[in-house]
Amino acid sequence: MDRLSKKYLRARKIPSTACSGCGLGQCHKALVLALDELEYEVNDVVWGTSIGCAGRQTFATWQGDNFAGTHGRVYAIARGLRLAIPPKMKIILTVGDGDAFGIGFNHLLHAARSNAQMTVLVCDNLGYQSTGGQFGWTTPQGIVTDSSPYGMSEPNWVQPEMDVLAMLKAAGATFLARHVSMDGVALVKSLKKAVQNNGFSLVHTVFPCTTNFAKNALGSRNAVNIFRWVKDHAAPMGEEKHNTLWRTGIYHDASNSRPEFSAALRDSVAEIQRRYQHEGSH
Ligand code: SF4
8 A cells, every 4th residue: 555545545445446457546546646735634524425436446445434325316415414514624526427427417416506515526437337338428429338339329418519517617516627537637736626615616537447448449458548548539628639529627617706505504594593583682
């Protein structure tokens, strides 16, 4: 175990049970690095996880408080928890694309609407890989999957004209970024900004699935090929190429620009109490 694993993660969860070569570890490591650079301690964070590869592989790895919210419910649980824990404690969620942009999307939108403090790291393996590799809501068009043997024919939620980040921005999210897992320093930087926002933050990060996605889309489980393929189809915003699928960088930063959900509710309750105490004294 390295220094960061010893400081933040549970020894029995290292190494993770992810398939050999899976890129999920890069997402996880970037988040832990960001927390370390921000000098957070284990007890400063509550970590929630979702269903699927992203949730399963990060479940209960954090040495501090953890919770699991399967099948899209983790955002609603986090909103409730936000009211129960001290405001200075951060909520971090590691979830997958199917959980966030599929079954949990309604709850995700309401977490954004209310600007509840949470940092959602969407670890995107481009489909439902834990169930065999079916297409999902971010699977690029034309890609062969277990459920699209002739190529994914539907549009997806990363295309510029229907980008899920635009929907989240419209819903009220105050920090949004997109990356691929090999972005390194840039990904850590976005995650640090996301965690520092006292509101709803989401960082969408595409990572290579060496098992089902690579086998179906590229015809091989060769890890080098799928890492190159993901990296080749990403480019920083403003430096797009003809084959760019993922425009990376900070998409929207309105950090700390409007009231956070639990703070606003506490203020509202205090105001109601003041009003009734005032009326009661007359
Ligand atoms: S199925 Fe794919 S995403 Fe899931 S753990 Fe294996 S390599 Fe990673």
